[in-house]
Structure formats: C-alpha cells, structure tokens
Amino acid sequence: MGKDISLRTVKVVRYILPLREGGSLPALAEADDGFKYVLKFRGAGHGTKMLVSELLGGKIASVLGLQIPELVFATLDDDFGRSEGDEEIQDLLKGSEGLNLGLHYLSGAIAYDPTVKIDPFLASKIVWLDAFITNIDRTFNNTNLLWWHRELWVIDNGASFYFHHSWNDFERHALNPFPHIKDHVLLSQASMLDEADQFAHEVLSDDLLEEITKLIPGEWLVWNHTQETPEEIRGVYLNLLKTRLHHSQNFLNTAKDARG
Known part of the structure; x- marks a missing residue:
C-alpha cells in the first residue's frame, strides 16, 4: 500500500484574521472540523494557479517525507464574509466562493x-x-x-x-x-x-x-x-x-x- 495522498474537504465557518504576506492575502480561518487553517483563496492575485502550485508542491513534498501541514480542500459559501468590514477582504471572499485550499495552522511555530x-x-x-x-x-x-x-x-x-x-x-x-x-x-x-x-x-x-x-x-x-x-x-x-x-x-x- 502506498501513501494515502487524498485530501479531506472542510467547510470554512469563521474568518479570523488576514495574514498579510505578499500579494495573496491568505487568512487564518476556522473550519467545521474545529481546526484552524491558513486559507489560500482562489480569488487572490494569481487565482487558482497559485492553489495548483500549493497542492502539487505540497503533495510532492509530503511523498518525499518532508514535514508539511495537512492540506485540505476548503469550501466557502456564497454568503460567507458579507459581514466583513474591510472592503478588500470582502471582495476577496466574494471572489473565492467554492473550493479553496487550506493548510493546517501550526500554532506556536x-x-x-x-x-x-x-x-x-x-x-x-x-x-x-x-x-x-x-x-x-x-x-x-x-x-x-x-x-x-x-x-x-x-x-x-x-x-x-x-x-x-x-x-x-x-x-x-x-x-x-x-x-x-x-x-x-x-x-x-x-x-x-x-x-x-x-x-x-x-x-x-x-x-x-x-x-x-x-x-x-x-x-x-x-x-x-x-x-x-x-x-x-x-x-x-x-x-x-x-x-x-x-x-x-x-x-x-x-x-x-x-x-x-
């Protein structure tokens, strides 16, 4: 049996705060499984191509035995983020409805x-x-x-x-x-x-x-x-x-x- 490379799918239930690193505006968010994730959005600068890079690179790293936070598919409902006060973040969330990518948050790293x-x-x-x-x-x-x-x-x-x-x-x-x-x-x-x-x-x-x-x-x-x-x-x-x-x-x- 080879290594299981499948991804779980979680639903994002709470946007916690933006992680202003580079141009992609990832965020810390909580999902319906009770865990926190660093969320990468399809609506960010390079769109889904950046998510493809994260997914392929992360899975290859994992197969090579490197430590990498668990990757999950993360869904955003169409009404998610409507209450967000920051207009830039609200636009990002609106443009990211559907399937995004999350990395398990390494608290204290x-x-x-x-x-x-x-x-x-x-x-x-x-x-x-x-x-x-x-x-x-x-x-x-x-x-x-x-x-x-x-x-x-x-x-x-x-x-x-x-x-x-x-x-x-x-x-x-x-x-x-x-x-x-x-x-x-x-x-x-x-x-x-x-x-x-x-x-x-x-x-x-x-x-x-x-x-x-x-x-x-x-x-x-x-x-x-x-x-x-x-x-x-x-x-x-x-x-x-x-x-x-x-x-x-x-x-x-x-x-x-x-x-x-």
Whole structure:
C-alpha cells in the first residue's frame, strides 16, 4: 500500500484574521472540523494557479517525507464574509466562493533561522524539491520554513510551477535547469544532493505523479486564456513533472555548480 495522498474537504465557518504576506492575502480561518487553517483563496492575485502550485508542491513534498501541514480542500459559501468590514477582504471572499485550499495552522511555530544547521540530507531533499517544482520563493528573504515541535516544516509552495503564468513552450520549461536555485536558503547545507536525487527517484514514479495531478479539482482548471480542457491542462502538468523527474540531472547539476 502506498501513501494515502487524498485530501479531506472542510467547510470554512469563521474568518479570523488576514495574514498579510505578499500579494495573496491568505487568512487564518476556522473550519467545521474545529481546526484552524491558513486559507489560500482562489480569488487572490494569481487565482487558482497559485492553489495548483500549493497542492502539487505540497503533495510532492509530503511523498518525499518532508514535514508539511495537512492540506485540505476548503469550501466557502456564497454568503460567507458579507459581514466583513474591510472592503478588500470582502471582495476577496466574494471572489473565492467554492473550493479553496487550506493548510493546517501550526500554532506556536516560529520562522526558521538560516543560521541554524540542519541535517544535510533533509536540506538536500528540500533543495531538490524546490528545483524540481521550480519554486523561486525559499530564500534568505523569505524562508517559507517553520520550526514546530522541534522539526522543520515546509510551507507555502505557491510560487512554484511559474511556467503556468505564461502557459506556453512547455517542453522548454520542463527541461529548465532552474538557475534560481542559487538563492535557496538551504543550498549551502545541501551537501547530499546526489543522495537526495536517488531517494526522489526511488519514491516518485510516473504513476504516483499522475495520482497527484488527478487531485487538482476541475474547477481550478477553467481558465479564460486557453481553450484546453481541465483534463488537457492536467496532462500538461503531468508531462512537465515526468520530464523533470526523468531529466533531474539538469537541475541537480545546476544546484551542485551553485554550491561550487
């Protein structure tokens, strides 16, 4: 039996407060299961593409054995947020009716201090992940890593798969050596990149990547700028991931050179 990659669906019952980080205006919210979640909204800046990045990146991180808050599908009713006084937030909530994405809130977590040394294999796995999913946002300026219960947790993969904002030339993007990895906060500690690559190839497979891409809700893949169906768009993501896995030496060598 492989790892269960399915997501629960919860209903948001209370908007608690905005988390003003970047342009996406995530929020702390409570769901009908009694838990609090960091809510990522489909009505935010990059729309559902950011949710796709969070979902794919988060599930791949989890399969690679990294600690990541539980991801859930989070539904917003059409009357949710009507009493919200902030006009910007009310517009965001109105534009986010339906299916959004939540990450379990890690109460009491603290931001990772880049001066703290961690296990080199763990650092290497995180660097490999971010090069694989082309995540440009795990840097010294914004680590997107948390300490919680004495473990390092990976959060916020929304800046991954940036190819989808232009949505063309997929073959070139699939073979992207990802030079941005030079700015990765953990690169200097990632001394086991070959071992991380071997581990990833043992854990990830084309079939598993297909399972993960099938998790993307069809309603997140109805885009104005393309005639492609949700199934065809899923196919693009799957082919990109399969190609990047099969040609991982492209970005692995870039990361090793950047360590120099």
